[in-house]
Amino acid sequence: MGNEEERSAPTVSRRSFVLRAVIGVFTSLGALVMAVPFLRVVFNAAPLRKAEWAEAANISILPEGQPKDVKFEAHSVDAYLRQMKLRSVWVIKHSPEIFSVFSPICPHLGCYYKWDPSTQHFECPCHGSVFTITGKVIGGPAPRPLDTLPYKVQGGKLFVKWERFQVGIPQKVRV
Numbered sequence: 001m002g003n004e005e006e007r008s009a010p011t012v013s014r015r016s017f018v019l020r021a022v023i024g025v026f027t028s029l030g031a032l033v034m035a036v037p038f039l040r041v042v043f044n045a046a047p048l049r050k051a052e053w054a055e056a057a058n059i060s061i062l063p064e065g066q067p068k069d070v071k072f073e074a075h076s077v078d079a080y081l082r083q084m085k086l087r088s089v090w091v092i093k094h095s096p097e098i099f100s101v102f103s104p105i106c107p108h109l110g111c112y113y114k115w116d117p118s119t120q121h122f123e124c125p126c127h128g129s130v131f132t133i134t135g136k137v138i139g140g141p142a143p144r145p146l147d148t149l150p151y152k153v154q155g156g157k158l159f160v161k162w163e164r165f166q167v168g169i170p171q172k173v174r175v
């Protein structure tokens with residue numbers, strides 16, 4: 001009887017050691033996974049927001065040579081969250097293949113600007129920035145031209161990649 005107890009003692013101890021090691025490994029992995037978003041913020045890693053192509057409009061309905069406010073739904077992937085959001089962009093069709101696509105956000109402090117057909121300018125109601133049809137600043141405090149967005153034409157449709165940029169600075173920097 002005493003001999004059996006002596007023989008079984010090391011087995012229990014080995015099992016408990018393996019169990020503790022397995023728990024330790026899983027705990028460390030869990031902590032690592034939870035720390036990734038925090039580490040990204042701390043070390044200012046690449047943005048977690050990913051731009052995706054979204055179908056914005058049928059190109060046959062877009063007028064040629066005049067800005068059109070185009071609204072469409074696009075997926076937004078922010079960190080681990082994927083959502084459908086309504087977006088809007090200013091589109092100018094120069095030809096069936098050539099477009100200008102502008103973000104609707106004023107590069108000064110982020111207000112939504114409008115196209116004024118009477119002046120043929122984009123005008124921001126917040127602090128009076130004025131832009132030409134090509135996006136160039138001709139008045140007000142905007143520090144850079146209107147931000148263009150990537151686009152492609154496929155099967156008679158215009159696809160746009162929705163992106164946001166930092167406001168208030170002369171450079172176009174994605175956020």
Ligand code: FES
Nearest residue numbers: 106108109124127
């Ligand atoms: S936000 Fe447009 S001019 Fe200030």
